[in-house]
Amino acid sequence: MEKDNSVKTMKSAKTLKTAREAGYFGKKMLTDAIKAQEEGHPIGWSMVSWWQGDFIAKAMGMHLVYPENYGAFCAAVRQAEPYLEIADSEGFPNNLCGYARNCLGFAKCLRDNNYVIPEGAPGGGLARPVLMLASGCACDARYKWFQSLGRYLNDVPVWNLEMPQTGVKEYYLPGNKEKNLRFIVAELREFVKFMENLLKKKLDYDKLHAMLDQALKTLNLAWQVDLLRRAVPSPMVSQDFWSVMIPHFYLPDDPEAYSFYERVYAEVKEKVDNGIGAIPNEKYRMMFSELPPWHSIGFFDELAKRYGIAMVMESWNYHAPTPMAEEELHGINDPLEIIARLTYHKWMEHNTVAREFDTAPGFFNAAYLRWAQEYKADGFFAHPLLSCRPATYTLMHTRNSLEEKLKVPGVVVPGDIIDLRVFNSDEGFSKVEAFVETMDHYRELRKEAGMAW
Amino acid sequence: MFVAGIDIGSTITKIVISNGMEVRAAMITPTGPEHRRLAFRVMDDALASCFLSFNEVEYIVATGYGRINVPFADQQVTEITCHMRGVHCLFPEVRTIIDIGGQDSKGIKIKDGKQVDFIMNDKCAAGTGRFFEVMTDVLGVKLEEIGPMSLKSEKPASISSLCTVFAEQEVYLRLSEGASVEDILAGLHKANASRIHSMIGKLRIEREVAMTGGGAKNIGLVKAMEDRIGFPIVVPPEPLITGALGAALIAREVAARLTPDQLREKKEKRRLEAVTFFDDPKPGKERLL
Numbered sequence: 001m002e003k004d005n006s007v008k009t010m011k012s013a014k015t016l017k018t019a020r021e022a023g024y025f026g027k028k029m030l031t032d033a034i035k036a037q038e039e040g041h042p043i044g045w046s047m048v049s050w051w052q053g054d055f056i057a058k059a060m061g062m063h064l065v066y067p068e069n070y071g072a073f074c075a076a077v078r079q080a081e082p083y084l085e086i087a088d089s090e091g092f093p094n095n096l097c098g099y100a101r102n103c104l105g106f107a108k109c110l111r112d113n114n115y116v117i118p119e120g121a122p123g124g125g126l127a128r129p130v131l132m133l134a135s136g137c138a139c140d141a142r143y144k145w146f147q148s149l150g151r152y153l154n155d156v157p158v159w160n161l162e163m164p165q166t167g168v169k170e171y172y173l174p175g176n177k178e179k180n181l182r183f184i185v186a187e188l189r190e191f192v193k194f195m196e197n198l199l200k201k202k203l204d205y206d207k208l209h210a211m212l213d214q215a216l217k218t219l220n221l222a223w224q225v226d227l228l229r230r231a232v233p234s235p236m237v238s239q240d241f242w243s244v245m246i247p248h249f250y251l252p253d254d255p256e257a258y259s260f261y262e263r264v265y266a267e268v269k270e271k272v273d274n275g276i277g278a279i280p281n282e283k284y285r286m287m288f289s290e291l292p293p294w295h296s297i298g299f300f301d302e303l304a305k306r307y308g309i310a311m312v313m314e315s316w317n318y319h320a321p322t323p324m325a326e327e328e329l330h331g332i333n334d335p336l337e338i339i340a341r342l343t344y345h346k347w348m349e350h351n352t353v354a355r356e357f358d359t360a361p362g363f364f365n366a367a368y369l370r371w372a373q374e375y376k377a378d379g380f381f382a383h384p385l386l387s388c389r390p391a392t393y394t395l396m397h398t399r400n401s402l403e404e405k406l407k408v409p410g411v412v413v414p415g416d417i418i419d420l421r422v423f424n425s426d427e428g429f430s431k432v433e434a435f436v437e438t439m440d441h442y443r444e445l446r447k448e449a450g451m452a453w
Numbered sequence: 454m455f456v457a458g459i460d461i462g463s464t465i466t467k468i469v470i471s472n473g474m475e476v477r478a479a480m481i482t483p484t485g486p487e488h489r490r491l492a493f494r495v496m497d498d499a500l501a502s503c504f505l506s507f508n509e510v511e512y513i514v515a516t517g518y519g520r521i522n523v524p525f526a527d528q529q530v531t532e533i534t535c536h537m538r539g540v541h542c543l544f545p546e547v548r549t550i551i552d553i554g555g556q557d558s559k560g561i562k563i564k565d566g567k568q569v570d571f572i573m574n575d576k577c578a579a580g581t582g583r584f585f586e587v588m589t590d591v592l593g594v595k596l597e598e599i600g601p602m603s604l605k606s607e608k609p610a611s612i613s614s615l616c617t618v619f620a621e622q623e624v625y626l627r628l629s630e631g632a633s634v635e636d637i638l639a640g641l642h643k644a645n646a647s648r649i650h651s652m653i654g655k656l657r658i659e660r661e662v663a664m665t666g667g668g669a670k671n672i673g674l675v676k677a678m679e680d681r682i683g684f685p686i687v688v689p690p691e692p693l694i695t696g697a698l699g700a701a702l703i704a705r706e707v708a709a710r711l712t713p714d715q716l717r718e719k720k721e722k723r724r725l726e727a728v729t730f731f732d733d734p735k736p737g738k739e740r741l742l
């Protein structure tokens with residue numbers, strides 16, 4: 001009898017047809033980069049920078065791949081463990097970022113194979129880069145991650161893009177926004193100079209502008225899909241979103257991403273118009289924060305099946321921001337300033353809610369206070385990660401804020417984005433089962449308090 | 454009306470059969486590996502002890518880690534809910550429950566008889582019965598002795614690690630340094646109380662506080678917890694039984710809402726059989742036990 005070497009995964013079945021098609025974009029990024037490399041085009045490894053650096057690199061003909069997305073991909077197909085083990089054996093502590101450890105393990109394999117992608121690398125692997133584009137947004141570990149890659153990619157420069165991540169009080173200081181924008185634009189100008197020197201070509205600003213126009217359209221459409229998700233029952237759940245987000249998050253400038261989102265919008269709208277829920281038995285509406293267990297997204301399908309839980313909103317950092325007001329972009333012709341305004345807006349837009357509720361930070365925290373009301377949430381699913389401080393340090397605070405200010409309780413189920421070894425789904429089910437009764441109780445409390453949901 | 458609550462914990466199984474608010478039978482037995490067969494035996498023994506037949510029991514609620522392995526139960530309810538209900542019945546003034554089980558520990562907040570929040574330990578034996586079982590092996594004392602022995606300590610040993618494996622090493626080290634068993638036990642209780650307190654503290658502890666589970670039978674741990682939180686803790690007369698008691702209370706409430714026909718229909722579908730995972734009897738084959 002032949003040995004079964006297939007890996008048992010816990011992928012989600014997803015509820016949307018378009019969500020099941022979205023994996024195409026992740027694979028496209030990887031395979032396009034490999035093809036581009038074969039044709040002699042430059043490849044960059046980029047961190048998620050909330051669009052701060054991506055468009056510039058792409059406008060200059062660089063093909064980007066995203067090691068964070070690659071980590072999620074490897075985890076989803078349950079093939080991250082070998083890379084994690086290599087990173088462990090290289091001396092990287094196992095409480096470092098799972099994305100970083102997956103990438104470091106892969107980079108070592110790449111170097112050991114003379115920079116030819118090893119056969120069998122999940123999704124075809126990451127093509128060898130000429131640039132590593134890092135970002136100071138969100139996470140301190142990311143500075144060191146790309147620096148550490150120098151062990152394996154020692155002739156590849158690292159460029160780190162910065163942006164100030166000011167607090168709620170600072171946001172309201174006079175001149176704060178202008179100073180922030182000036183800083184980001186200055187960072188981008190330096191980056192452009194560096195790229196022109198690296199690639200020995202000039203940035204085509206018109207091309208960059210056109211890409212931005214397309215990206216803003218795509219992000220706007222992604223946001224409109226979010227609006228549709230406020231419907232009861234929820235027409236789309238997190239299991240769908242975590243696939244559907246790939247095009248708007250990584251490829252918003254790609255017209256194909258826009259077309260895809262038109263189809264997503266149509267599918268979700270049809271469900272809303274006909275009162276069709278993503279799950280057939282929606283009893284509880286929960287929000288998820290922050291980075292999901294990519295290796296076990298099917299866990300949420302099981303929550304839906306067992307307890308009627310629809311995950312109606314999730315992961316602040318992956319969502320398209322609300323569209324910027326027209327006057328925000330009126331008369332702005334410098335594409336670098338448009339980029340600066342977009343990234344700044346993404347990070348600052350929830351400060352108004354933060355001030356209203358006297359909480360902080362706007363990002364990772366206040367967003368959920370807004371969404372709990374807009375999406376009629378019954379509960380908050382907190383997923384702390386031993387390996388990720390930024391996606392964890394606000395969780396208990398957010399959980400407490402939601403309970404105190406909006407009578408929305410939270411359950412804490414720890415795990416990891418990549419490392420399957422520290423996620424216990426049975427423990428998760430056990431906690432959620434008990435939590436259902438807590439949600440019932442708080443639903444009564446909200447009713448007594450005359451709240452809207 | 455007779456009802457039953459059965460709590461299959463990771464190490465101990467408990468059952469309560471009650472009639473109204475009167476407990477007619479309560480039994481405690483080690484769980485072992487085969488839940489289904491055990492559930493049958495425990496129910497059978499409990500029925501015999503109060504001279505009841507299975508059909509006289511109107512409704513059965515199973516709880517605990519092994520609750521899905523009680524084929525004759527009418528309903529499964531989480532142990533958190535059942536503990537809360539059991540403690541609330543015994544001590545209506547309690548607002549915070551600390552339950553120290555064999556493999557896990559948890560905190561439950563109660564308000565007006567409702568479970569408003571809870572927290573459980575994650576992936577670590579520290580603060581659970583298993584931690585103390587391992588330490589008793591190392592120290593060569595019986596589990597039931599460690600509480601009273603620790604109270605004799607005058608200078609608790611310093612135990613900094615709460616990983617069961619590393620704490621075991623630390624105990625060996627303290628022994629090699631000449632620390633007394635009493636001092637080591639006191640140190641272990643203190644360290645665990647600190648760990649449990651930091652977990653339960655996330656719920657914002659409110660008085661009164663009750664302690665349940667096997668850990669509540671350990672006077673050393675109860676005292677260490679009282680020292681840590683700064684006020685007395687109430688302990689039920691039999692702290693192991695609160696989950697099963699809560700399950701029986703829920704069974705009584707549910708049964709009271711059902712019509713006689715509904716109850717009869719449920720009972721007709723129920724069988725008290727010694728089914729097992731390992732040799733599931735097929736029709737016509739001889740039953741186990």
